[in-house]
Structure formats: structure tokens, C-alpha cells
Amino acid sequence: ILRGSEARPHLKPYMASLQLDGQHVCGGFLIAPQWVLSAAHCIEETHGKLFQVLLGAHSLTEPEPHKRLYQVHAQFPHPGSNIHNNKDDLLLLQLEEKAELNADVRVLPFQREDRDVAADTVCEVAGWGTTDHSGSRPDRLQQVERPVISRDVCNHRTRHDGTITRNMMCTDSRRKDTCKGDSGGPLVCGGVAEGVVTAGSRVCGNYKKPAIYTRIAPYAAWIDGVMASADA
Numbered sequence: 001i002l003r004g005s006e007a008r009p010h011l012k013p014y015m016a017s018l019q020l021d022g023q024h025v026c027g028g029f030l031i032a033p034q035w036v037l038s039a040a041h042c043i044e045e046t047h048g049k050l051f052q053v054l055l056g057a058h059s060l061t062e063p064e065p066h067k068r069l070y071q072v073h074a075q076f077p078h079p080g081s082n083i084h085n086n087k088d089d090l091l092l093l094q095l096e097e098k099a100e101l102n103a104d105v106r107v108l109p110f111q112r113e114d115r116d117v118a119a120d121t122v123c124e125v126a127g128w129g130t131t132d133h134s135g136s137r138p139d140r141l142q143q144v145e146r147p148v149i150s151r152d153v154c155n156h157r158t159r160h161d162g163t164i165t166r167n168m169m170c171t172d173s174r175r176k177d178t179c180k181g182d183s184g185g186p187l188v189c190g191g192v193a194e195g196v197v198t199a200g201s202r203v204c205g206n207y208k209k210p211a212i213y214t215r216i217a218p219y220a221a222w223i224d225g226v227m228a229s230a231d232a
């Protein structure tokens with residue numbers, strides 16, 4: 001998160017850190033006791049290894065009352081996701097067991113009604129992604145508020161030039177923005193997860209490249225189907 005601020009500890013109890021060998025790689029969030037939603041791009045550099053999922057955390061390193069690292073039983077990237085574009089950039093992770101829910105570990109509802117969030121709506125996004133252009137990585141969860149921009153503005157030829165589909169949405173990226181390591185985290189508008197951070201043009205803090213999110217509502221049936229079908 002570029003030019004955000006430290007989140008109030010444990011006030012975003014749905015946040016997950018997807019880790020490999022103890023290193024934060026991507027964000028994610030708890031959508032059910034045994035399920036975390038993230039971005040498919042995050043598995044690009046895992047070389048077949050499974051993530052571990054840290055829940056209940058504010059600091060990535062300090063001991064905290066309800067912090068716990070969960071093993072992943074299975075990972076389900078959306079079948080339409082691929083490395084060449086941002087389409088269907090969603091990843092479902094089934095935890096090895098139901099997360100113990102408490103004050104610091106809670107499920108975040110996601111939007112099921114497939115209707116665009118109005119432009120200028122101020123939403124918030126959080127993550128342990130890089131906080132500056134030299135790639136500094138924070139120990140504690142950061143957050144930032146960003147206004148939604150319309151798909152037409154986001155698709156302007158000087159911005160994302162027609163690549164933003166109806167399954168995506170954008171927020172203004174002037175100065176304050178998401179960045180490397182924030183992928184997979186939720187865009188929360190009015191207390192509901194409307195989108196999942198995608199890397200997009202992998203540029204941060206440049207107003208010419210608005211932040212892109214995969215809208216969740218169009219994928220509600222896929223999410224429900226995977227959760228229902230996967231063996232417990």
C-alpha cells in the first residue's frame with residue numbers, strides 16, 4: 001500500500017497473509033471458516049508449493065493473541081485465469097481445517113448483487129504490500145481509502161485502454177495506491193467486499209494506471225460451487 005496508514009490493529013479480522021517459507025507473498029481474506037479468497041496471479045511464482053495462510057495478524061513478526069498460521073488443503077485458481085492478462089484473477093484456498101473464529105479472525109461478506117459500485121464511492125483496501133517505490137515491506141497491516149472511478153474513465157486509451165471488462169472495477173491511483181504484495185486483498189465498500197486486488201499493469205501510484213480489482217459478484221456462483229464441491 002503506497003501512502004496509506006497503519007490499520008487499527010485487528011479491526012480488519014478478515015485479512016489473510018499468503019506466505020511461502022515464512023514470507024508474505026499476497027493478501028487474501030476469509031469468506032468462510034475454511035475458505036480464503038485471493039488472486040490467481042499469486043500462485044505464479046510458487047513453483048507448485050502450497051501457501052501457508054496467516055490469520056488474526058496485525059504484525060507479521062510479533063506474537064499476537066489470535067495469530068495463527070494455517071496449512072492449505074487445496075488451492076483452486078479460477079479456470080479462466082492465466083498469466084497473460086487479468087481475466088478471472090481469483091484463487092480459492094481451502095484451509096486444512098476450519099479457522100477458529102474470534103475477535104481477530106472473522107469472515108467478511110462479499111457482494112452477491114451484480115451491480116457496479118457507483119463512481120466516486122470511497123472504498124478501503126488493506127495489505128502488507130510494498131509501501132514505497134524502493135519496495136519497502138511493512139511489518140504491520142497498512143490501509144488506504146480510494147475512490148471508485150467509472151469503467152469508461154478507466155478504459156480511456158490513456159489509462160487501461162479498453163482492457164477493463166464488466167468483471168473488473170477501478171480506483172483512482174494518484175499517489176495513494178495498492179502495490180506489489182497487496183494482490184488478493186479485498187476492496188471493501190460499505191463493509192462488504194466488492195473486489196479483489198489484481199496486479200494489473202504492475203505500476204503503483206501513477207494516476208495514468210488506476211488500480212484494478214476483480215469484481216466478486218459475477219463469480220458468486222463459481223465460489224459457491226467450489227466450496228460446495230470440495231471434500232472437507
Ligand SMILES: CC(C)CC(=O)Nc1cccc(-c2cccc(CN)c2)c1
Pocket residue numbers: 025026041042043044045173177178179180181182183197198199200201202203204205210211212
Ligand atoms: C506473484 C505476484 C505477487 C507478482 C506481482 O504481483 N508483482 C507485482 C509487481 C509490481 C506491482 C504489483 C501490483 C500489485 C497490486 C496492485 C498493483 C497496481 N496498483 C501493482 C505486482
